[in-house]
Amino acid sequence: MVSDIDKFYRKAPQNPRSQSPNSITKTDRNPTDAKIDPYGTGIRPEPYRNGNGASILGPRNLDREKQDPDMIRPPSTDSGHLPNLKWSFADSHMKIEEGGWARETTVRELPTSVELAGVNMRLDEGAIRELHWHKEAEWAFVLEGVTRVTCIDAEGGNFSDDVHKGGLWYFPAGVPHSLQGLGPGGTEFLLIFDDGNFSEEETFLLSDLFAHIPKSVIAKNFRLTPEIFDRIPKGEKYIFQGSVPSTIELEQPSRGGIKPSRYQFTHNMTGQKPLEASGGQVRITDSTNFPISKTVAAAHVIIDPGCLRELHWHPSADEWAYFIKGRARITVFAASGTSRTFNYVAGDVGIVPKGMSHYVENLSEDEPVEFLEIFRSAKFEDFSLEQWLAETPDRLVKEHLFAGDKYNGKKFLDALKAGKDPIKAPVRDSKL
Template sequence: MEIRSKFSIRLIVLAITINLSLALPSSPQPYSWTGSFGDDESSEISPLRGHPSLLGVITKEVNPESSASVSSDKYELAPGQGASAELGIPFTFEDTTNPQPIRGDLGSTDPGPRTYSYDRLNPDTLAPPGSDSGDVEQAKWPMGLSHNRILPGHAGWSRQENVHNLPLATAMAGVDMKLAPWAYRELHWHKANEWGLILNGSVRLQTMNEDGQTFVDDLTEGDVWYFPSGIPHSLQGLDKGSEFMLVFDQGDFDDGGTSLASEMFLRNPKEVLSKNLQAPLTDFDDLPKDQLYIFNGTPAPKDIKEQNVTGPGGFAAGAESYTYHLSKQKSYETPGGSIKIIDPINFPIARNFSAALVTIKPGAMREIHWHGTSDEWGFFISGNARVSVYIAPTSGATFDFSAGDVSYVPATASHYIENIGNEDVVFLEVLQAPRFTDISVGQWLKLTPKQIIKDTLHLPDSLLDNLSPNKQYIVQGNTNLTSALGSRGPT
């Protein structure tokens, strides 16, 4: 009897508990996947996550207002864009509404999302010629996308290109640097060899080598300098300031890793500095508290002779000079433009740096060529151009370049530089070689027995007879970019 009473009591307690639990309000759990935060992940209007009914098949889901096509009245093709893709007619989107990835009968419209500025700058990437094939690594880097290091007091700035933003460029890197009037690039030295070209303005350069020979010189737009690794030097912008392009023979070069005079003094105990330089400790009280890198200075004396400091080693001159006044070198003229070559033959101290400063007139092109032993690092100073790169055995890609862009082409890869704009293209090409050399495709065809060429490429005698046995460097062309169409069809 006692056992039954206890059992009855338990049943009554359980029933009351169940009724109470049913009567209590429950936490809203609208969907089975609501997280541990419960209502914190929802609002009174809508949940953070949707309902399970949205999974899988839903009838009548097509939205007739959404389309992946662009109607023909919403875009236009650029002149030459409608021509057969195999012709590869150059075109620009400069005056084109809503550029589209179409070339001839290839491609289709793109409704977006898009950044039209990229498309306008890169028509041959958006709508490549039919000759493009396979996989060619990115060969272009705009310096305008490089992080800019800007310095206090409006002293200047510096930005760089290396393998971190252009992985193909394994052998060379570039630094674009600006010094305000009288600003210094502080006393420093590098692990890499440095080759420089002044883009604008003027600069005073100073150095000393291992033999105690000193050197100071003023350079202006178009002039060149060279510093071997380990040689300390400084640069100062003159009264108009200066911007210059530096090329280093290491693809992973980082200008932030430069050895600096200020840092060297900070990293040595003052007791050591005092002993080494035979000076009282108080002489080091005003040392910079941090690196200087680029900083404002006092005006350089107008008479450069006032800064000609010489010791027992004398002054570096002749073949040991660290500068070359390329601005005063006469250009080699061709019908399509001009070229200046500077290499160790005329600038001996730059032992493995060879370069060409090329000017290409509108419609003309730097002839198809390749470099047998060196990659080519390039910088576009002005104008608009396109470059097609062929890499064995079957890959080819076309890239578009404008002022401020860096280009990079591996050794033995054929390429050209075609001016597709209305102004001169000025282009710097740099090699790691003791002499500036290339293989000209036109010259190769001319100097190969005609039978071999005809059996291989089926080219007519009229073409082969018209070729020159000399390198052309720059080939003249028609400024009408669609002139190659002739009667082949619509543009």
């Protein structure tokens, strides 16, 4: 037996391949604003929608348009004016250093990134992000490789750990620390800071500190003579090639009076048991399972091909999304009849301001979407649209949405599920 939803999909074409082998034309009809995936279908988006629009005659950036099909051909539901909520690290300035590089996405690159800032950093094997500290807290997710981290806490406790792919670290504001790439190929990671105005140029660096304090004072501070410091660096080192470290045990300082920290600054995020949804997986890391992380909470999300991170919103913090794999679209509803749709690929950053409803749809039928939802908050919180309606009296829901339409109102109410299913699998008849 064919389900009603499958009858609908059979009647409503999911892409306009039948109208044109290469691109959307004026004859295209897509009344439900179904997704378009130029990479998966080979169909080029054009500014035509349900008989409206016209071709582009002037210069074009076809590669960019292919990545942003809902920019060139927005859904009919887009309305009003929302500021830009998307940035790609590919458009960020690359700071190239000895043994590594860094590039950032802050409020300067993306004005809507007011609560958090991000830095994408690479350290080759043995390369060191020099001893430093920040005015802001630092949260990090390892994208590839292994990173050696060291720090001391505010009580003078010593901490070191090797953080592997999918692992995190968090250093509260002011905590001095260092990072180093380990193993063949080194490491790459995403750094998050709990202030959108953060700048890598304003980091407090050890070499920079020594270069800008009188040598007489440095000598007095360390009970030495000034000439000891004649050959110290004359400016910041930032990232530089160092020697390959030994094990953590062999690297520990040998002098007396050192105590281990009683705080855990690292966490294996992808090693957590996931919440298994019908259309993917979610792992949440916040202060409830990573207590040191008081200002940053995050979810690691995998959306299976063709599936949907459900309609939801976050009540107390903006979402700072970072896409690791796949192709996705997000529509942000900002109230007052305003909504706008954006498309994202790996390396992109998306902002969703607090309270604004949105979804994340996997555009591909073959590849999963993997991304991070990150918040300036001690705890991860969201509200599910379906869960809300499922736990609201049926009469209220029906009279809001289906007044005078008992048949479809009953079908809608029967379909509602009160349980949590943050990633929805598409409904398909098992016999098809």
